Amino acid sequence: MQSMFEDIFQDVPNAQLELSFAGTIMEAMVNLCGIPAQLIVARFGIKVLLVSGSLLAILGLEMAGFATQIWHLYLCQGVVFGAGASLLYVTVMTTAPKWFDKRRGLAMGLASSGSGFGGLILPFILNAANSNPSLGVGWAYRILGFIIMACCIGACLLVRERVKSERRARSLRSLFDFSVLKELNFLLWTAGSMISLCGFFVPFFFLPSYAKEIGLDADQGTALIAVLSVGNLLGRPIVGLTADKIGRLNADIIWTIVCGLCSLLIWTFAYSYGILMAYGILFGLFCGSYFTLMSPITLDIVGVERFPTALSMVLMSNIFSVFGPSIASGIQIGVETPFLVYKIFTGFTYVLGGLILLVLRIRLNRNLLVKM
Numbered sequence: 001m002q003s004m005f006e007d008i009f010q011d012v013p014n015a016q017l018e019l020s021f022a023g024t025i026m027e028a029m030v031n032l033c034g035i036p037a038q039l040i041v042a043r044f045g046i047k048v049l050l051v052s053g054s055l056l057a058i059l060g061l062e063m064a065g066f067a068t069q070i071w072h073l074y075l076c077q078g079v080v081f082g083a084g085a086s087l088l089y090v091t092v093m094t095t096a097p098k099w100f101d102k103r104r105g106l107a108m109g110l111a112s113s114g115s116g117f118g119g120l121i122l123p124f125i126l127n128a129a130n131s132n133p134s135l136g137v138g139w140a141y142r143i144l145g146f147i148i149m150a151c152c153i154g155a156c157l158l159v160r161e162r163v164k165s166e167r168r169a170r171s172l173r174s175l176f177d178f179s180v181l182k183e184l185n186f187l188l189w190t191a192g193s194m195i196s197l198c199g200f201f202v203p204f205f206f207l208p209s210y211a212k213e214i215g216l217d218a219d220q221g222t223a224l225i226a227v228l229s230v231g232n233l234l235g236r237p238i239v240g241l242t243a244d245k246i247g248r249l250n251a252d253i254i255w256t257i258v259c260g261l262c263s264l265l266i267w268t269f270a271y272s273y274g275i276l277m278a279y280g281i282l283f284g285l286f287c288g289s290y291f292t293l294m295s296p297i298t299l300d301i302v303g304v305e306r307f308p309t310a311l312s313m314v315l316m317s318n319i320f321s322v323f324g325p326s327i328a329s330g331i332q333i334g335v336e337t338p339f340l341v342y343k344i345f346t347g348f349t350y351v352l353g354g355l356i357l358l359v360l361r362i363r364l365n366r367n368l369l370v371k372m
Contacts, residue, residue: 022073023205027322029082030089034315035176037090038308046161049091054152056084061145065138077141088152091159094311097295098162105248109240109292113233120229122147127222176309180302186310188360189301193290194317196256196353198324199263199346200287203228205325207280210339214271224280231284239289247371248293248300249364253357255289260350262286268343287350324349 040049060081067073092111100107122144129140180186207228208221235255243251266279294314302310324345332341365372 025078026082033086034312053087065141105243109237192356197321199349235285257354259286264347
């Protein structure tokens, strides 16, 4: 959607930077609402959280279809849809891991691969709607809202808790165990994940714009996101299966560092459609390990009792990560070579995050061949 609005607001100075904040605010809301979501679950249960998240997500997208100013997108797509998506995301991330033990990595990989499937299908639908003179970008948002509504109905009907807990109002102190913030291993896990995640959103935001910059057409830019999403769709179950074999943290470290190297060594020198397609496939395969293994690794580090608190803290730390595209855009303004910062920024953050996770791995066990 970023590239669609860049054409509409092309007369606005630094439109690319300003539009990137719509996605930034949305992702910040996704991570910011972790604690309110836990309070809602404790008082009303999973179903209320699912219905509330569904209504907000649908309303935000439908309202965004009527946006005529960039700040409208900040409010509708950023705040309203982001809050709804957060409630839905927290529901799945806290519920699904408790249903599995032996194959938890694979289960979470399959659960999180839905975003890759959506990324494969939705760009073509949205691009077709935007290219249709009778529809345009407004109806692209509304159509997306209807698709989300269908998915949310399915989630509300199917998602349930393994063990129902007592429903009662609780204070923050009784619900959350903030002692996790004193544990160095948890802090290393959070820091490494937060830094690597800064680079995750950059290709999704800017690959279509970069394709246009090097002379490719809109359909080719859309195809790049679709191919990236195919890689994401396949990569998340693969990393989950690998994690069950060699260890969750081990798999996450390998995937994170390889993803950074792909950006530094391939995207930096990608000036043709074929090379960009290769980069899209490889980045998609390796970029999503965090989303697959976030819950299982957090559970392994802190245990079941402190898991809700730790997961909320990890999600809140991701608020910094969602400013990755905006930080990269701000730096890019002062660099003469177009899109160079986006390429280096993506690779550097992934490699640095992976190295921090490697420090955590060595702290837990110096034998790197041990399954962890």
